[in-house]
Amino acid sequence: MLRVMQKRSRKAGLPPGTPVHIGERKSEATRLTLLHYDAQSATEKEIQAVEECRAFRDMSGVTWINVTGLHEVERLAQLGNTLSLHPLVLEDIFNTDQRPKSEDYGEYIYVVLKALGNGDAEQEITAEQISLILGRHFVISFLESDSGIFNAVKERVLKNPDRFGKLGADYLAYALMDTVVDNYFAIFEKLGDRIEALQQSLVARPAQETLRALNTLKREMLYLRKSVWPLREVVSGLQRGDSPLIQKATGLYLRDLYDHIIHVIDTIETYRDMLSGMLDIYLSSLNMRLNEVMKVLTIIATIFMPLSFIVGVYGMNFRYMPELSWHWGYPLVLLLMLAIAGGMLVFFRRKKWI
Amino acid sequence: MLRVMQKRSRKAGLPPGTPVHIGERKSEATRLTLLHYDAQSATEKEIQAVEECRAFRDMSGVTWINVTGLHEVERLAQLGNTLSLHPLVLEDIFNTDQRPKSEDYGEYIYVVLKALGNGDAEQEITAEQISLILGRHFVISFLESDSGIFNAVKERVLKNPDRFGKLGADYLAYALMDTVVDNYFAIFEKLGDRIEALQQSLVARPAQETLRALNTLKREMLYLRKSVWPLREVVSGLQRGDSPLIQKATGLYLRDLYDHIIHVIDTIETYRDMLSGMLDIYLSSLNMRLNEVMKVLTIIATIFMPLSFIVGVYGMNFRYMPELSWHWGYPLVLLLMLAIAGGMLVFFRRKKWI
């Protein structure tokens, strides 16, 4: 389930900048893959010793180091030191309870965002934190799990090194972020279907479970909102070109990405409004139902109470009750009661209760 | 029906800038019409081969290319290349799930907006995406369907080429946008009538269908809001004259357009407030009705329960019940019950229940 807040107890009292892994362990092992490419060619290799990366730091062309699995804190801290990352950056990479943000450290830009996915269980949304380090000649990406979200990008790079090689490291960073945001659309399509289905069942038959489903959706919306909303500022910050690391040509692509994010945010807000509206329908359906129940009760009571009274009257044991000995007394009383019941029904029909 | 989000699944995993048609196919064929005019004359012709357009690109006077039907992706992509449009622009033109926006690409400005219309079914609102490319000497408009929304503008151009010819391509783009926004007013008049009618039926007789109609209106409002709200920024951006493509004289007209948009937005917000108020009326009508039902029940029960008790008393079979053998016993009991019923009625009258 999506948690509002991760448990941070392991970290209490430690000095700022201490790298501690906060969050679930989502992958078996920590794997580092290095992809180096320029306008001519692209090569990929698995990395064991983090020192291997140092050579690539300032090499011309673009180097992309992809890290999956964050629990091997020491090894990754070593990687950070090799690339002279600030301790605070390292701390944030390991703490998977970050809100999306971008921080400019001069030499490199640090970007955090959340990738969304569908869990094993039907209708479950999972979130994974993705950290990107964008330097002049390199991009480092940190993923919590081995979900393969960046595989499509990797293949595109390997197939067209010339296209990517011309555009530089900032375009690679953009492509990674774009992949993450594109995934949002799939998630939101499914969410839309769930909301649609809920709305159907709400109108058909309001039940306590529907309300619970409604509330689960609302909580998920709150979470998604928290994950996507700050991304807007992140991308618009990058796009405005405050940093020399972002080239102008990439700015156009970032503007497009910004647009997609706004679209997602609009969708979240629309869904939230729809969910609020559904609660109103739910409550008024309950009220409607109560009204119906009470009408049935009232109709029954209003017809049978007077009738029961009448039969009670002729059940009294007074010695002198002339009607009792009339020959047509019984049928007359039956007729009288029929008339009363009929009159009541006409009354209810007039009031549009039946 | 208006969808919150179009299915984008066809697009997942493709690199940014790939043109894919997203949305329903709304027209049979893709048609290109070219209209060229200057202060002296105006000529119109149908275009088959997109290369024909290249000659007009930098020709003096104004060239308006109107495209209806977006599903012939390749042919239109070729048109885009002929006119050297950015791949991202092409991608956005084919993706009919854009929010209104304007993007300045230096050589040209790309504007997206939504035209609203009434569907075949009564009371259905349809939306169509319209893309405009405004260059120095040309305007290209992309429409999803053959709805003829721009026919009036075309005729005005053909009749008064001198007036349009003097004002340039930016005035043509304004005229097209103005037509789209003018159409909104007709849609909103109808919406206003529907809301009025709903309000009447709500007060007269609250029913579950009324609530559903209310909710449909609310959802439509959400959609319309999403379609119109960003337009405000689009037009104010154009009007502020950030681009040399917009002349000062056109700025006055854009200010007027901006005003119309604000008017539409105001109306949407007012309608939303009215719809919220109607929900409150609906809920309290339900409550009121329950109150009435319960009053009927209570009055009936309060009158007949004591009476039934009394007749029950004299239906007991005790051997020694002196009243039973009184000669006036029966009429006395009838009188007593009449008095009780009368007293109850007085009590209810005092409580203003009847």
Added chain:
Amino acid sequence: MLRVMQKRSRKAGLPPGTPVHIGERKSEATRLTLLHYDAQSATEKEIQAVEECRAFRDMSGVTWINVTGLHEVERLAQLGNTLSLHPLVLEDIFNTDQRPKSEDYGEYIYVVLKALGNGDAEQEITAEQISLILGRHFVISFLESDSGIFNAVKERVLKNPDRFGKLGADYLAYALMDTVVDNYFAIFEKLGDRIEALQQSLVARPAQETLRALNTLKREMLYLRKSVWPLREVVSGLQRGDSPLIQKATGLYLRDLYDHIIHVIDTIETYRDMLSGMLDIYLSSLNMRLNEVMKVLTIIATIFMPLSFIVGVYGMNFRYMPELSWHWGYPLVLLLMLAIAGGMLVFFRRKKWI
């Protein structure tokens, strides 16, 4: 009644800048009055041919042309041409469905605002659109009806031409706007009284009509808000002195006017909050009432159901029921029932139901 939107159908398809009268016709004839004054003297005359106005355009001193009745479109369009007004200004003057705004056309400033009044029927609010054109030496005011709202200003000018003559045309425009805003206060006083009265009746006896009155007030508030809110920006824009047509001395008066508008807006928001609170009272009063009704029902049922059961028991026809032949059986049963009824009453008293 106040309409959210005027019917604009007559205008669909016309090019921008075409003058068409939109709105109700509120006066019999179109009348033009011209008032010319300088620091020495003031003269007033009725105008028939609009060309007479041309001479006054640049004459020293201040010329105020007051137009009442907007349906003689052609004659007024001619006036506009005589004074070289922009076609968009003319279009807006005739379209009485404008939101308050001010537009600077360099040579003159165009201001639209709404005058509020009380209709013939009790408790009806009417709105009239007022357009002002402020030039260097002249002010033109366009009124929908012959309501005489500016008579007081006219008299002040005729009595003290020296005072007005010294201050210029911008002060005259201010004085007209101030008159309109001053009128708001009277309208809001009456509205406050209506809200007060509604609150009284709400607490005394909630009824469906009260709810409807509440909703009417809410809608009126929405309308008034739309009429007053944008005025804030209009006046603050004029006051900031962006235009050379506004002198510094008049700025102080505009600041005062701005203050009044803020006061009106505050009042609207307070009224809206009060109306929202009243809905809560209404709903909870309904609930309270239902509670009371149900208590009566429950008390009656809880007392008489057990009693009816007891008398039913002794109405059974079993051959062997020893109690029936006891001599004190009947009085004992009566006592028992009295005790039960008493016990129930004590129970309800304890529960604070009675």
Added chain:
Amino acid sequence: MLRVMQKRSRKAGLPPGTPVHIGERKSEATRLTLLHYDAQSATEKEIQAVEECRAFRDMSGVTWINVTGLHEVERLAQLGNTLSLHPLVLEDIFNTDQRPKSEDYGEYIYVVLKALGNGDAEQEITAEQISLILGRHFVISFLESDSGIFNAVKERVLKNPDRFGKLGADYLAYALMDTVVDNYFAIFEKLGDRIEALQQSLVARPAQETLRALNTLKREMLYLRKSVWPLREVVSGLQRGDSPLIQKATGLYLRDLYDHIIHVIDTIETYRDMLSGMLDIYLSSLNMRLNEVMKVLTIIATIFMPLSFIVGVYGMNFRYMPELSWHWGYPLVLLLMLAIAGGMLVFFRRKKWI
């Protein structure tokens, strides 16, 4: 009671700048007290003829003129002329329906704020308008009533002329405003106690009066908000040092005052949130209570209806009803009914209704 709006009818149609007293007359006579001090000494005297003030206008040291009672309009207008105040300032001083504001007239700054107090009746809040004129060498304060709110400041000046003399007229103005704001805290403490008490009684026993008290508090909050909220801008404007009349040293004190105002505003918002929460409790308490009432009714009906039916069965007069002549018929039926009643009670216990 606090009014949302004062009656302004006396003022309709008058030209702007006409001094008219709007509001209740809160004091018997209009009194003017003049206090002159410099770093060496301080003297106080009562003023009869307003011309006496003229001499002090530009005298070195600081002159504080305190005016209580605003109904002697002519005499005070004369004072205003003596000190060359702008007619709009005079108009605003007499109109006690101002929102807090500060206006810079170059030579002097005009500040309006609201002093709050407790009325004679328990739990009543009163408001008094206070106008301050801050010049280079003088401060003039206008109070509606003789409430003595500034007595403490006066004594501090008389005791420590050196301290005040060094700091200038702006510090005196600050000290007066600070006194007003300090008084707010006492008012809000009492309001907090009332809210606390209401919350107690709400939980203990919801009644219609509680709702009314809740609503009164809400309205008072609306009023207080209107009185305090604009003060924030007033003080922050003064503090930013736009005027040469405010010295830098006083800026620190104004920042402190600003802080207090923010504190008060925070408190108002918190109280408003608490009051909203209380309405929810109230409504759900009503619902809870209805639930309880209905449970009692249902339990009684569910137990006694079947029993009454059974005794009815054996009250039938069929000739052939074998049970009636059984010797153990009566006790068996009694046992049966006991069993049914017991079963019902077990059922309700299971449903946790009892």
Added chain:
Amino acid sequence: MLRVMQKRSRKAGLPPGTPVHIGERKSEATRLTLLHYDAQSATEKEIQAVEECRAFRDMSGVTWINVTGLHEVERLAQLGNTLSLHPLVLEDIFNTDQRPKSEDYGEYIYVVLKALGNGDAEQEITAEQISLILGRHFVISFLESDSGIFNAVKERVLKNPDRFGKLGADYLAYALMDTVVDNYFAIFEKLGDRIEALQQSLVARPAQETLRALNTLKREMLYLRKSVWPLREVVSGLQRGDSPLIQKATGLYLRDLYDHIIHVIDTIETYRDMLSGMLDIYLSSLNMRLNEVMKVLTIIATIFMPLSFIVGVYGMNFRYMPELSWHWGYPLVLLLMLAIAGGMLVFFRRKKWI
């Protein structure tokens, strides 16, 4: 319990800048500890006479004076004078009812923030005001109680004087603030657990106490929001580097701190939304329950009222009722009633009531 406002009555009428202790006395004695360190070494000592501090004021290295317990007003005022603090700062330190803020006095920066903790009672949140004075070479911290919140920082300084010594006084101030904010996470984890537990119990069995717990949580949220929200501005103000007292290197750490605060604020807002959603669940659960109760009542009444009527009919004493003497009359009536009851049950099953 957390109070919205502290009693300030002791302070009414005093001149601004008078130091008075406002709030509870939370510690036995006032203790001053002085810690001096530079890049080489660190020493700690207890201080009795406040004059001892003067020597350290401008000494190179960093001096940290930690004060616990604020009730010895005179002694601490003397300390303030020794270090030439502004009277307004001293006043604010003693007034524990401040909202978080930072004030730049040139020579030093004054920061107030709130430390949160858990009280003795389960589920109680306590707040303590912490004041920091950051000068060029010194930091003074004022704590209300002896909670030892800064002990971890003290130990880190004593162990690594070199690390702290290099970074200066501003880093120490950051470390203290960071400690306070880190503590928030622990508090919010517990709050999250409480909300989770409440949600469980709400769904399982709505009761009046649940509502009260919900409301307590809401009030705590209001308080926490007031304590944390302004901190955002405080830290972002410090980080923007308006003051020369904050070095650039510390800016990075402050940005990290800012991030944490945003995270906390996000969490508060999410919790608030969740609590609002829970109220809706609660209310609809109440409604649901009422529906169920009423269904039981209606089913029972609808079955037994007609049956009771029938047995009543045959309990009448008419002389001529042929059915009574039929041999199969009694069993036939029983069968009839069984059929009616069965029909009713089928009807209810169809309506999905049972």
